[in-house]
Amino acid sequence: MSEQTIKINHLPAPTWHWLHMNDADVSVPDELLTYIAADEVPSGVEKTVLDAPTLGAVATGFGKHADVIFGGVGEVTSYRTTAEVAAPVRLDYDFSEGANSVNAIELIAPEHTEMLVIQHFHSEANGFGFAGVETKYDVAKNAKITLVQVQMLGDDMTFCNNVGGRCDDEGSFHLIQLVLGGKRTYVGSHTALSGVKSNLAVDMAYIVCDDHVLDMNYVADHTGKKTDCVINANGVLRNQAKKTFRGTIDFKRGCAGATGAEAEDVLLMDDGVINQTIPLILCTEEDVEGSHGATIGKLNEDLLFYMESRGMELKDIYEMMARARVDAVCNLIPDEPTRQLVVEYLGEEEEA
Amino acid sequence: MKEKTQVDDIDRSIYDFRYEEKDVYQVEEGLTPDIVRQISKDRNDPDWMLEFRLKSLETYNQMGVPDWGPSIEGLDMDNIITYIRPKSERMQKDWNDVPTDIKDTFERLGIPQAERASLAGVGAQYDSELVYHNIKDEVAAQGVIYTDVESAMRSEYADMVREHFMKLVPPTDHKFAALHGAVWSGGSFVYVPPGVSVEIPLQSYFRLNAAGAGQFEHTLIIVDEGAYLHFIEGCSAPKYNVANLHAGCVELFVGKNATLRYSTIENWSKNMYNLNTKRAKVEEGGKIEWVSGSFGSHVSYLYPMSILNGDNSRCEFTGVTFAGEGQNLDTGTKVVHVGKNTSSYINTRSISKSDGISTFRSSVVVGPKAKGSKSAVSCESLMLDPQSQSDTIPAMDIRTDDVDIGHEAKIGRISDDVVFYLMSRGMSEEDAKALIVSGFADNVSKELPLEYAVEMNNLIRLEMKGSIG
Numbered sequence: 001m002s003e004q005t006i007k008i009n010h011l012p013a014p015t016w017h018w019l020h021m022n023d024a025d026v027s028v029p030d031e032l033l034t035y036i037a038a039d040e041v042p043s044g045v046e047k048t049v050l051d052a053p054t055l056g057a058v059a060t061g062f063g064k065h066a067d068v069i070f071g072g073v074g075e076v077t078s079y080r081t082t083a084e085v086a087a088p089v090r091l092d093y094d095f096s097e098g099a100n101s102v103n104a105i106e107l108i109a110p111e112h113t114e115m116l117v118i119q120h121f122h123s124e125a126n127g128f129g130f131a132g133v134e135t136k137y138d139v140a141k142n143a144k145i146t147l148v149q150v151q152m153l154g155d156d157m158t159f160c161n162n163v164g165g166r167c168d169d170e171g172s173f174h175l176i177q178l179v180l181g182g183k184r185t186y187v188g189s190h191t192a193l194s195g196v197k198s199n200l201a202v203d204m205a206y207i208v209c210d211d212h213v214l215d216m217n218y219v220a221d222h223t224g225k226k227t228d229c230v231i232n233a234n235g236v237l238r239n240q241a242k243k244t245f246r247g248t249i250d251f252k253r254g255c256a257g258a259t260g261a262e263a264e265d266v267l268l269m270d271d272g273v274i275n276q277t278i279p280l281i282l283c284t285e286e287d288v289e290g291s292h293g294a295t296i297g298k299l300n301e302d303l304l305f306y307m308e309s310r311g312m313e314l315k316d317i318y319e320m321m322a323r324a325r326v327d328a329v330c331n332l333i334p335d336e337p338t339r340q341l342v343v344e345y346l347g348e349e350e351e352a
Numbered sequence: 353m354k355e356k357t358q359v360d361d362i363d364r365s366i367y368d369f370r371y372e373e374k375d376v377y378q379v380e381e382g383l384t385p386d387i388v389r390q391i392s393k394d395r396n397d398p399d400w401m402l403e404f405r406l407k408s409l410e411t412y413n414q415m416g417v418p419d420w421g422p423s424i425e426g427l428d429m430d431n432i433i434t435y436i437r438p439k440s441e442r443m444q445k446d447w448n449d450v451p452t453d454i455k456d457t458f459e460r461l462g463i464p465q466a467e468r469a470s471l472a473g474v475g476a477q478y479d480s481e482l483v484y485h486n487i488k489d490e491v492a493a494q495g496v497i498y499t500d501v502e503s504a505m506r507s508e509y510a511d512m513v514r515e516h517f518m519k520l521v522p523p524t525d526h527k528f529a530a531l532h533g534a535v536w537s538g539g540s541f542v543y544v545p546p547g548v549s550v551e552i553p554l555q556s557y558f559r560l561n562a563a564g565a566g567q568f569e570h571t572l573i574i575v576d577e578g579a580y581l582h583f584i585e586g587c588s589a590p591k592y593n594v595a596n597l598h599a600g601c602v603e604l605f606v607g608k609n610a611t612l613r614y615s616t617i618e619n620w621s622k623n624m625y626n627l628n629t630k631r632a633k634v635e636e637g638g639k640i641e642w643v644s645g646s647f648g649s650h651v652s653y654l655y656p657m658s659i660l661n662g663d664n665s666r667c668e669f670t671g672v673t674f675a676g677e678g679q680n681l682d683t684g685t686k687v688v689h690v691g692k693n694t695s696s697y698i699n700t701r702s703i704s705k706s707d708g709i710s711t712f713r714s715s716v717v718v719g720p721k722a723k724g725s726k727s728a729v730s731c732e733s734l735m736l737d738p739q740s741q742s743d744t745i746p747a748m749d750i751r752t753d754d755v756d757i758g759h760e761a762k763i764g765r766i767s768d769d770v771v772f773y774l775m776s777r778g779m780s781e782e783d784a785k786a787l788i789v790s791g792f793a794d795n796v797s798k799e800l801p802l803e804y805a806v807e808m809n810n811l812i813r814l815e816m817k818g819s820i821g
Contacts, residue, residue, distance in 0.1 A: 270753055273751075
């Protein structure tokens with residue numbers, strides 16, 4: 001199988017090359033098949049199969065080289081809400097066949113509509129191959145999209161998850177992500193907050209084990225006045241896992257009154273892990289408030305003392321707190337069947 | 353009519369005076385092997401140093417300019433004079449023997465006065481060479497060596513210099529470290545013997561007077577086991593319409609249980625490209641304390657680096673950067689945790705105004721053997737108007753689980769709530785704002801000796817005039 005290596009997840013403002021954080025290298029097979037996800041489309045949502053994307057120019061987290069992966073997708077499926085509040089759109093991606101495949105969808109929320117989309121990426125536990133999914137969205141005035149992505153892929157899969165979109169006035173985009181499997185997972189997300197009072201929320205949780213790799217790049221691009229973003233990433237690294245988190249709040253000139261906050265909390269469970277974190281704030285507007293924070297390491301000693309004084313074993317405390325990080329994000333999913341799916345998956349993992 | 357409140361740019365008039373270059377020895381503009389040989393010959397280098405310079409030049413020619421920081425397109429090495437010195441007798445130990453115009457320069461900068469009042473020793477560099485170096489007798493009697501690197505290379509410390517010179521910052525580190533290796537001149541060598549505590553600071557002051565020149569001083573400090581030193585570095589230059597370049601190199605070796613405090617107040621003129629490299633290696637139980645104020649230069653790349661090599665070694669970095677009109681100051685720090693139970697504490701402030709660009713850039717790297725290590729990074733940025741820019745780019749690379757790493761950053765403008773609170777306590781709005789802006793840089797000024805804190809506050813001179821409009 002021939003493949004090429006491309007660079008994705010570029011930092012909007014690069015730093016020293018020796019840190020190897022400016023971007024990520026990903027190997028992409030030359031031959032990629034178009035994958036069509038099984039979907040459940042409720043009333044109030046209109047599905048259209050497009051020959052060419054309508055949101056092709058929208059920036060994504062992967063950046064300029066994303067076309068190498070997604071440029072050849074044969075058809076793009078568009079989901080558009082027509083009702084004020086729609087039931088969930090469910091998209092099931094079963095990559096158990098192991099073929100190298102890509103998929104692209106578009107989510108359109110016209111004015112005063114809301115849309116909940118749930119993407120479930122999974123395969124057999126020993127699944128292998130390459131899969132790419134690109135999700136672009138457009139949130140119109142006073143509209144809202146909640147996108148839930150749950151990744152439970154096999155131990156030998158490379159997964160490229162690329163997201164990008166824009167929010168108009170008072171538009172809202174909420175991205176809830178759980179990364180629970182996969183050999184190499186690349187996540188990119190770019191949100192153009194161009195509308196006045198538009199906002200972005202990202203709630204992300206992960207468990208990365210063995211020698212697996214998770215590479216993330218979140219960008220909130222503030223150009224609209226009084227825009228707001230909150231990016232939270234919480235996770236657990238075990239064994240020889242490696243994780244890179246890039247998070248950028250970009251306050252462009254003119255976004256007066258904008259606010260942004262990002263936070264990362266990483267629990268390091270084993271000595272062989274590698275954690276890379278680079279949270280950026282770029283600012284050419286004076287009237288803004290931005291902050292970021294990161295906490296990386298073992299559990300707080302006071303917390304451990306409290307738990308141990310209640311009779312818990314150290315190992316059990318760590319397992320509980322690791323699980324709590326995922327549960328906290330899982331509980332934000334506004335869909336009981338999906339929450340149950342995650343609970344069952346984590347239960348099986350713990351038993352294994 | 354109301355006078356609009358404003359925060360003034362830094363007043364550089366006390367630094368912005370110049371003397372015509374006369375009776376000087378200088379090489380041609382540009383950078384060639386012949387120029388490097390000429391510098392080496394004039395400085396009477398040992399053979400190994402000439403070889404080192406030429407190899408560094410090769411490295412320089414092979415490396416590219418940084419593609420991740422501020423633009424240095426305005427810097428053309430073909431137009432830079434890399435070596436210029438007075439023709440008169442070289443370094444003096446008696447202030448009266450220093451040439452009059454040079455002496456006047458340092459008098460106006462207050463260096464001799466500071467030496468008398470509050471320093472254990474002073475070095476003064478004018479363009480490419482030290483013109484004056486002195487150390488108080490009682491400090492010298494403790495075995496403390498404070499001299500220029502050139503003299504040290506020919507003294508009983510020659511082997512020590514050779515053993516340490518550009519070992520922490522090898523010429524292959526980056527293009528301008530290679531440039532430094534090729535054309536360095538001037539700078540200071542300090543050795544503090546085991547157990548000796550130098551109670552009052554040493555200071556080196558670097559003045560670049562010539563238009564279109566570069567300054568490439570090398571500072572090498574070795575603080576031996578259990579010793580203590582506070583070293584202060586100051587720099588300034590008059591403003592010209594052509595680019596000047598500063599590519600100095602500072603190498604600090606902090607021995608077991610030793611402490612070194614390295615303070616810098618940098619006020620280069622706004623035509624200066626400040627591409628300086630500073631690095632410290634700290635052994636078991638040792639501590640490096642960086643205090644850094646960056647106010648001048650057109651473009652700065654400045655990230656003092658601490659290598660916490662020994663177990664239980666520590667570093668503290670306290671910095672403030674003020675970027676005004678026409679300035680792009682990319683500053684910060686790098687820390688590498690190698691030993692067990694090492695700790696780093698980074699606390700910085702950035703202020704930008706009048707289209708000035710201030711970037712805080714850092715890296716905290718914790719190696720796999722640095723178990724029990726801790727790091728806390730705090731950076732705050734204040735933007736004083738809508739034309740300025742402020743970026744924060746902190747990186748953390750952690751390779752062991754037994755660590756405690758914390759990072760926080762904030763960016764914003766002067767808080768209306770805080771102004772309101774202070775006004776409710778009887779302050780005028782202008783006083784309230786002046787207090788907030790001045791206090792923002794307090795993290796550095798409170799770490800400096802009083803005389804230098806006053807100088808820094810004068811340097812900032814954040815004046816609030818008239819009523820609020």
